[in-house]
Amino acid sequence: MAVSTFTPIFHITPNQSNSLLFSSKFKLPRNKIKPNFTKARVFAALSDPFVLQIAETLEDSHSSSPPHLQKLRDFSSESLLSAHWPSRKDEPFRFTDTSFIKKSQIVPISTPPLPQSLNLFDDSEETQFPNLVIVDGYIVDSVSNVSGLPDGVFAGSLSNLDSEVIKKRVLDFVSSSDGDLFWSLNGVGAPDLVVVYVPEGCVVETPLHLRYFSDKGEEKESNKLPVSNPRLLVLVEKGGEIGIIEEYVGGEGEKCYWTNSVMEVVVGDGAKLTHSYIQNQSLQAAHIKWTSVRQESTSTYKLIEVSTGGKLSRHNFHMQQVGPDTVTELSTFHLSITDQTQDLHSKLILDHPRGITRQLHKCIIAHSSGQAVFDGNVQVNREAQQTDAGQLTRTLLLEPRATVNLKPNLQIIADDVKCSHGAAICDLEENQLFYFQARGIDLQTARKALIFSFGAEVLDHFPNKSIQKKVESHVKQLLVPSLSSQ
Amino acid sequence: MAVLNYSSPSPPSLISSFKNSTSISHLFTVPATRRRSFPSFRIKSSLAVESPAASGTSNGGESPKILLQVKDLTAVIAQTEQPILKGVNLCIYEGEVHAVMGKNGSGKSTFAKVLVGHKDYEVTGGSIVFKGENLLDMEPEDRSIAGLFMSFQSPVEIPGVSNIDFLLMAYNARRRKLGLPEYSPIEFYAYIMPKLEVVNIKPDFLNRNVNEGFSGGEKKRNEILQLAVLGAELSILDEIDSGLDVDALRDVSKAVNGLLTPRKSVLMITHYLRLLEYIQPNYIHIMEDGKIIKTGDISIAKLLEKEGYKAVSAT
Numbered sequence: 085m086a087v088s089t090f091t092p093i094f095h096i097t098p099n100q101s102n103s104l105l106f107s108s109k110f111k112l113p114r115n116k117i118k119p120n121f122t123k124a125r126v127f128a129a130l131s132d133p134f135v136l137q138i139a140e141t142l143e144d145s146h147s148s149s150p151p152h153l154q155k156l157r158d159f160s161s162e163s164l165l166s167a168h169w170p171s172r173k174d175e176p177f178r179f180t181d182t183s184f185i186k187k188s189q190i191v192p193i194s195t196p197p198l199p200q201s202l203n204l205f206d207d208s209e210e211t212q213f214p215n216l217v218i219v220d221g222y223i224v225d226s227v228s229n230v231s232g233l234p235d236g237v238f239a240g241s242l243s244n245l246d247s248e249v250i251k252k253r254v255l256d257f258v259s260s261s262d263g264d265l266f267w268s269l270n271g272v273g274a275p276d277l278v279v280v281y282v283p284e285g286c287v288v289e290t291p292l293h294l295r296y297f298s299d300k301g302e303e304k305e306s307n308k309l310p311v312s313n314p315r316l317l318v319l320v321e322k323g324g325e326i327g328i329i330e331e332y333v334g335g336e337g338e339k340c341y342w343t344n345s346v347m348e349v350v351v352g353d354g355a356k357l358t359h360s361y362i363q364n365q366s367l368q369a370a371h372i373k374w375t376s377v378r379q380e381s382t383s384t385y386k387l388i389e390v391s392t393g394g395k396l397s398r399h400n401f402h403m404q405q406v407g408p409d410t411v412t413e414l415s416t417f418h419l420s421i422t423d424q425t426q427d428l429h430s431k432l433i434l435d436h437p438r439g440i441t442r443q444l445h446k447c448i449i450a451h452s453s454g455q456a457v458f459d460g461n462v463q464v465n466r467e468a469q470q471t472d473a474g475q476l477t478r479t480l481l482l483e484p485r486a487t488v489n490l491k492p493n494l495q496i497i498a499d500d501v502k503c504s505h506g507a508a509i510c511d512l513e514e515n516q517l518f519y520f521q522a523r524g525i526d527l528q529t530a531r532k533a534l535i536f537s538f539g540a541e542v543l544d545h546f547p548n549k550s551i552q553k554k555v556e557s558h559v560k561q562l563l564v565p566s567l568s569s570q
Numbered sequence: 571m572a573v574l575n576y577s578s579p580s581p582p583s584l585i586s587s588f589k590n591s592t593s594i595s596h597l598f599t600v601p602a603t604r605r606r607s608f609p610s611f612r613i614k615s616s617l618a619v620e621s622p623a624a625s626g627t628s629n630g631g632e633s634p635k636i637l638l639q640v641k642d643l644t645a646v647i648a649q650t651e652q653p654i655l656k657g658v659n660l661c662i663y664e665g666e667v668h669a670v671m672g673k674n675g676s677g678k679s680t681f682a683k684v685l686v687g688h689k690d691y692e693v694t695g696g697s698i699v700f701k702g703e704n705l706l707d708m709e710p711e712d713r714s715i716a717g718l719f720m721s722f723q724s725p726v727e728i729p730g731v732s733n734i735d736f737l738l739m740a741y742n743a744r745r746r747k748l749g750l751p752e753y754s755p756i757e758f759y760a761y762i763m764p765k766l767e768v769v770n771i772k773p774d775f776l777n778r779n780v781n782e783g784f785s786g787g788e789k790k791r792n793e794i795l796q797l798a799v800l801g802a803e804l805s806i807l808d809e810i811d812s813g814l815d816v817d818a819l820r821d822v823s824k825a826v827n828g829l830l831t832p833r834k835s836v837l838m839i840t841h842y843l844r845l846l847e848y849i850q851p852n853y854i855h856i857m858e859d860g861k862i863i864k865t866g867d868i869s870i871a872k873l874l875e876k877e878g879y880k881a882v883s884a885t
């Protein structure tokens with residue numbers, strides 16, 4: 085096989101965090117008492133007062149904390165002491181402006197939703213699947229229904245998990261240090277850990293629907309930003325299979341809030357996970373989401389993402405290969421119909437032979453101050469021989485000043501690999517438009533169909549057709565105003 | 571963009587007075603400059619093959635009308651202004667089958683695409699009148715709805731748009747124009763199923779994206795399926811036979827023949843006699859360097875097959 089080196093290869097410059105300075109100071113032994121943010125202010129010169137302030141309010145927001153989350157909270161707090169709020173000078177945020185969050189008054193959501201607000205979710209669209217309703221990070225059992233799951237499969241709050249063995253196994257995978265500042269903030273602020281556990285060899289036929297609602301939102305004028313920190317861990321044991329649908333929706337009206345979500349995934353030997361992720365937040369919301377995936381040998385992980393909501397939406401995706409012969413498929417579609425930022429930062433790290441990765445990322449920017457950011461990192465390390473990695477990104481800019489920042493970013497150290505990538509920014513293709521016209525379809529209808537079909541290439545990957553139809557009609561509806569202005 | 575602006579074309583009275591008056595059966599050559607008089611030569615049933623034109627007179631004695639009249643058509647590539655069509659003349663009556671042959675690069679596909687209004691080309695002179703209307707004034711979609719259909723030599727792939735959605739969109743565009751209620755997907759299925767049989771296409775084909783991953787033969791069948799669904803008074807078939815195996819060629823030709831009526835016409839572009847044996851033309855034209863340099867009957871294609879283009883070349 086050909087030895088390949090691919091351009092553009094970007095090496096991320098180490099970010100300017102002062103973590104080095106702090107690493108010695110705060111290398112606390114495990115189980116040490118939680119760090120004290122007030123004290124930390126003494127080191128104000130080296131800490132970020134804004135980060136400390138959020139961390140502090142998040143800590144204070146917990147009245148009682150489940151004992152099994154204490155360790156996560158402590159370690160997350162610790163790492164926040166040395167973290168600073170990202171600026172445009174930090175490479176991972178070069179194109180993503182988070183000042184919208186920073187300028188707001190951040191208010192942690194410290195209580196589960198009130199019973200009266202739950203009526204809303206009762207009436208909300210039915211789902212035909214076993215489902216968990218998670219409101220502002222809290223599971224609401226009264227409107228959830230997981231009765232359709234096979235024996236041995238668990239979906240719910242960690243505190244309701246009976247088996248100590250499984251509990252311990254799950255907790256082993258909860259990490260306080262995988263991500264960035266937002267990951268750590270989630271670690272401090274998460275009110276609960278939602279667990280999905282699929283035992284060895286168990287194939288779950290129907291998908292599990294996780295419906296995330298944002299209940300507490302503020303008007304734009306208030307300058308307040310309620311923050312919730314949903315946290316999920318999915319563990320599919322050896323040979324198990326499941327489909328997960330993660331759907332995020334805002335409440336009534338275009339409210340301001342911040343969802344800071346973390347999902348950790350472990351796909352065991354030969355196991356399969358299909359992950360549908362639909363982000364349909366309020367257009368005034370901040371939505372920061374982490375998905376961190378560990379793939380053991382011969383496992384398969386597929387992500388189908390459609391993100392259309394949020395004023396600022398960022399998906400950090402990590403895949404770490406921990407065994408050979410893995411299959412990883414990412415199909416993502418981002419749509420900016422107003423002055424939104426849609427950001428995907430993906431990192432696939434291959435350390436074992438014969439991994440296959442397929443990544444397709446598509447964006448449509450339909451607004452002159454809309455923006456898309458894509459940083460697609462693939463690392464094929466020395467041991468990852470015979471890796472087959474493909475990445476393709478295409479962006480459709482429908483307005484003159486719409487912007488996209490693309491950074492395909494392949495680092496290949498192994499010498500026997502097959503890697504390809506392509507990035508294109510395009511307008512609608514004349515030849516395709518003409519094909520419609522030649523069959524009697526007017527230009528505007530043709531444009532609509534082609535714009536929609538651009539995203540359909542990703543939507544087609546949804547394993548569940550009813551979900552696909554639902555997302556399709558939502559995307560169509562969003563595109564209508566921007567289409568009729570053409 | 572079209573630089574010509576004809577409001578209402580004058581019917582060629584000379585031609586109508588000659589119609590049906592002459593029949594020919596042999597190879598003949600008309601210098602391009604004198605082409606204006608050519609359409610008066612009408613072929614009836616004198617060709618060895620049965621052609622739809624032969625039944626033109628059975629229509630209550632009503633004489634066939636001119637469907638398409640192209641005069642001194644010149645066109646350039648819009649981007650580079652490179653001249654491609656250098657004075658094309660052609661007249662097609664209702665019910666006639668015409669074939670255009672010619673070397674690669676002689677301008678056959680360009681001619682076909684100019685007829686349907688492709689934006690890559692700019693018409694710099696001459697006229698195209700279709701059913702008495704100036705085609706150059708019409709948008710491509712209106713030309714299609716008016717009854718002009720071109721099957722593309724290389725149909726473009728449209729990922730994300732399923733064949734069935736595309737066909738329904740096109741069919742309903744027509745129905746809207748005709749003031750008819752649009753078809754629902756279910757009504758449309760009922761309408762389309764027999765059409766699938768005509769071109770020997772499996773129903774699951776409808777769920778695939780337009781031309782995406784289709785083999786060469788499937789693309790051609792799909793073009794004919796579109797023709798069968800949408801209907802057309804003049805079908806322009808650009809190398810519908812290229813890349814087809816024997817079975818596919820037979821299916822496709824059968825489908826085209828099945829669609830022909832005494833009033834419908836075909837203009838096909840081909841390199842091979844084989845197709846002409848299935849869909850028998852009244853006229854064969856040879857195109858060279860952007861002009862039709864010869865017109866004749868099937869014998870011209872036979873000569874071509876035997877001796878190559880030098881035998882029919884102008885130079």
Ligand SMILES: Nc1ncnc2c1ncn2[C@@H]1O[C@H](COP(=O)(O)OP(=O)(O)O)[C@@H](O)[C@H]1O
Pocket residue numbers: 647654672673674675676677678679680681690
């Ligand atoms: N869109 C275009 N851009 C550039 N050159 C073109 C284009 N269309 C046609 N041509 C050129 O015009 C000439 C005639 O092409 P075409 O009509 O496709 O020939 P034919 O179908 O007879 O083989 C060729 O030299 C071809 O390269």
Ligand SMILES: [Mg+2]
Pocket residue numbers: 678679680723808809
């Ligand atoms: Mg051609």
